[in-house]
Amino acid sequence: MATLSSGDESVEVADGKRLVLAIEQDLEIGIMHRCGGNAMCTTCRVVFTAGEPTTMTEAELDLLEGRDLLGEARLSCQIRAEGEMTFTPVLTKESEGTDNPGDTPDPDIQPPPVWTERP
Ligand code: FES
Numbered sequence: 833m834a835t836l837s838s839g840d841e842s843v844e845v846a847d848g849k850r851l852v853l854a855i856e857q858d859l860e861i862g863i864m865h866r867c868g869g870n871a872m873c874t875t876c877r878v879v880f881t882a883g884e885p886t887t888m889t890e891a892e893l894d895l896l897e898g899r900d901l902l903g904e905a906r907l908s909c910q911i912r913a914e915g916e917m918t919f920t921p922v923l924t925k926e927s928e929g930t931d932n933p934g935d936t937p938d939p940d941i942q943p944p945p946v947w948t949e950r951p
Pocket residue numbers: 864865866867868869870871872873874875876877907908909910
């Protein structure tokens with residue numbers, strides 16, 4: 833099991849669960865995922881305070897670099913729950929004033945992940 837914490841909430845989820853889905857379904861935080869979890873929008877980004885993965889998908893790396901967000905945030909649609917992770921989602925339905933966070937992401941990371949080390 834992985835332990836995920838955000839604010840005052842803490843939940844246990846299955847190892848490997850896509851982080852964006854665990855945030856939405858288990859932590860019950862209305863995180864945004866405008867592109868449906870396809871590494872195209874950055875609205876699913878979170879800021880880690882503990883447990884940031886040392887690997888990332890090439891899709892995440894490319895997008896963070898392109899948006900000047902590398903080192904600032906991570907994309908929860910490109911991360912699997914593992915160990916103990918503590919983070920803050922940046923954009924939520926509440927902060928964006930919307931009821932529509934975007935299409936529900938697939939259970940598996942999309943595009944199919946190619947893993948690389950976090951720079
Ligand atoms: S949901 Fe669009 S980049 Fe993660």
